[in-house]
Amino acid sequence: MRGAPPQVLQLLPLAKASFVAQSYFAPCIPFLVDRPCLSRKGKYYMKLPSCAFHNQYVACGSYRGDRTKFVSDMNIQKKSDNFDRQNQSLRSQQAREAQQMWDCRFAEFPWPEEPDRKLVELAGELSPGTCVDLGCGPGRNAIWLASRGWAVTGVDASSVGLDQAQSRAREIGVSLITVNQDILAYSPDEPVDLVVVANIHLVEPARTEFFTLCAQMLKSQGHLFVTGHHLKDLGRTGPPDSDKLYTIERIQDSVAGITEIVEIIELAELVKEPGPDGYSETDVYLWARRQ
C-alpha cells in the first residue's frame, strides 16, 4: 500500500483511510492518524501533521467528513529547493514539525480572531508595556494586546500564521513585530512586561524548559500567562497526544523549579461556553508574576 498515490485516501471510509494513511506514511509518521477527532461542528477530522516522505515530498493537511463520507484535504507538495535551508533556521525538530503542520492549517482554515477570554480579563487590568506572544499564530492575542497599547512581538515557526497576523494588524491599524523563529530558542533583546503562551502543547521535559525560558524573559513584576487544552478534552480538541495536554498538576510540576523567581497568582481550570454540540471544553491557565 505504501506506493499508492495519495489520492486513494480520498475514496476510503474513515477507518480504512486511517489504516492506509498509517501504512503509506509509516516511514515518517508514527502518530496521529489512528484517532479521528470530533470537531465543534460535529464533523470528524484527522490531523495529519506535515511530514517528509520519499525524501522528495511534503504532505500536510487534515481530513474531515462525517461517519459515512470522508473527505481529504490532503496537500502533497514537492519539496521546494530551499525547503531544507528554510528549515535549518528552525532549530528544534518540534519547531520544524510545527511549521509544516501550522502553515498548512492556517492556509486551509480560518483561525479564530477573538482573543483568549482569560487573557483579556487578566491583562486588561495591567498598564500596557512590552509583550512577547510565543507561538502567536495568526495573532488573535497579540493583535488584541497591540490594540490596547502594548508593544507586542509575536514569535512563531509558521510564516503563514505570521503573514496573517501582519495583514490583520495592518487592516485594523495596529503595529506588531513578528519573528519567524523557534520559540524554544527565542530570547527577547530586553526583558518584557508580559509573556503570553496560548495553546502551545509540549511534552516534558520541553514544557518545563520552555516555561523556565518564559520566566527568564520577564522583567521584575512582569507577568506570565499560559493557557492550553485540558487533558479531559483529549480526542475532542487540541493535540491528540495525551502527554501534551494540560492539568493543574502538570503545570504545577512544570513550574516547580521556577517558583523562586515566579509567583503563581492563579492556576485554575476554565470551563468555556458550550459549543454547538452542547459540550463545554476546559482550558487550564496560569497567571504568574516575576518576583
Ligand SMILES: C[S@@+](CC[C@H](N)C(=O)[O-])C[C@H]1O[C@@H](n2cnc3c(N)ncnc32)[C@H](O)[C@@H]1O
Ligand atoms: C495552536 S496554535 C496557537 C496560536 C495562538 N497562540 C492562539 O492561541 O491562537 C500553536 C502555534 O504555535 C506555533 N508553534 C508551536 N511550536 C513552535 C515552536 N517550537 N516554535 C515556534 N512556533 C511554534 C505554531 O506554529 C502555531 O502557530
